[in-house]
Amino acid sequence: MRVVIIGAGVAGLTLASNLRKNDDEMEIIVFTKGEDIAYSPCAIPLVLGGCIGSFDDIVMHDAGYYLEKNIQIHLSTTVTGVDSDNKKITFEKDSRIESLDYDKLVIATGSELVRPDFDIDDMDNVFYLSNIEDGRIIQESIKNKKNIAFISNFSIGIESAYELAKKGYNVTFLEQSFGILPLFLDQDMAGKLVELNEGVTFETNANITGITSDESGKEIHFNDKSITADVVILSSSKVPSTRLAKEAGCEIGDFAVKINEHLETSVEDIYAIGDCVEVTSHFTGTATLSPAGTTAVRQAMVLAENLTGNRMTFDPVVNTVVSQVGDYYYACSGITESFADMIGMPVVSEYIETCQKARYYPVNNRLAIKLICKCDGTIVGCQMLSRGDLSSRIDVLSFVLTGNMKCEELIQKEFSYTPSLAMVVNPIVQAALKLRKKLDG
C-alpha cells in the first residue's frame, strides 16, 4: 500500500514514523514545499532569546534519517493538485510538474499566516515570524538594533517579544485584539501576567493602518498615532491551509477541513490531520480549532493505528496549553469565562493565590489559579500563572475536564505531598474548595 502524506510538519512526520513502526512494508512518501523538516516550532522564541544556542539545535532529524527508515521525503516540492477520482496528486519540483498515484492520501498542510491589509512588500527590516527560516532571518537582522515592534495576536509573538526583551531590546507589542492572549486567558489573568513581567510595552486594540520608513526607522501607524522601531516583526494569526483538501472535494467546515473521529475526510481514502483540520469541542460538541503540536501528534498517532489495521478514535478536545511568557508560565485548559459568556453558558469562577510547595519551604514560587465551573459544579476551565512548572498541574486539569468532574469530586481526589515539591492540600483542591463555597452561596 502506498500512503502519500502532504506536509512534513509535526503531523505529517509523526504519522510517517508511526506508520513505519507499525508496518515494514508500506510505501510512505512525504511532500513538503519547505526545506526545513523535523524541527520544533515551539522552541523558536527560546532560540531568539538565546536560551537555546542556535536554530540547528531545535532540528531533530534530516531527510536522510527518514530515508534510512525507508520513508521518502520530497523537500521543496509543492503539491499543486489532488485528483481524488483517479487517486492521483500532481506536484511541482524544480519547475517540473509530475504526478503520483496513491492508495491513501493524508493532508497535513498545517496553517498559513494571515497577511496584513497594509502593504509591507519588499520593506527592509519588516519580517514575518512563523517558521524556523523566519527565525533565522530575524536573528541575523536584529543584531546591532535596539527597538523592536511586534504586531501580533498570536502566542508566538508574545513569547518572542518577552524573550527579546530579556535580551535587552526595547520591545513594543501591538496587540490587534482587545487584550493579551484572549483565546487562552481571561483578561483578569492576562493582566496579571503582564503585571508580573517586565520589559514589554503593550498597545492593545491596535488597529494598524500602515508601516512607513524614514531616516529614524519604521513608523507604525495605528489608532491615529504612531510609534517608531528599528525592526517590525509580524506574527498575526494563522488560518488552516485548506486549499488542496477543498480541491480534492473534501468538505470544509466552519473553520477548516472536516474530519470524523477516525480522521477521515468526506472523500474516500483521504484523511487529514494537524492544523489544517477542525476538531470537536468537548464542551459545546461543535467544531473548533486546536492548533497545537500536541493535537497534531495525537491525531498522527491515531491515524497511524487506523491505517495499519487498528481502529482508534480521536476524541473531542479540551485544548490544554502551557507556555512561557518572560519569566512566568501561563497554562490553561477548557474554556475561558469570556468564551462561556459569549456562548451563553452560565458559569461561576474563583481565583486563588497560593504556593507551589509547602508555605515554609525556602525555594518556592507563587501560583495563581482561576477555576471556572457551570452552576451544577462541573468544572469547565482553568487558568494558572507561576514562575514554576505548571505543565503537570494543567495536565491534571485536562483529565478533570475530560471526565466532566465536579468541584465536589475533585476535592475528594488523592494527591501526593512532600514539602519540597507540593502543598499538603493541593492548590487545585484549594481552588475547588473556594469555588464550591461560592456555589453553595
Ligand SMILES: Cc1cc2nc3c(=O)[nH]c(=O)nc-3n(C[C@H](O)[C@H](O)[C@H](O)COP(=O)(O)OP(=O)(O)OC[C@H]3O[C@@H](n4cnc5c(N)ncnc54)[C@H](O)[C@@H]3O)c2cc1C
Ligand atoms: C513559534 C511557534 C510556537 C509554538 N508553540 C507551541 C507549543 O508550545 N505547544 C504546542 O502544542 N504547539 C505549539 N505551536 C503549534 C504547533 O507547532 C503546530 O500546531 C504544529 O506545528 C502543527 O503541525 P502541522 O504538521 O499540522 O503543520 P505545520 O507544522 O505547519 O506543517 C505543514 C506542512 O505542510 C507543508 N505544506 C503545506 N502546503 C503544502 C503543499 N501544497 N505542498 C507541499 N507541502 C505543503 C508545509 O511545507 C509543512 O511541511 C507553536 C507554533 C509556532 C509557529
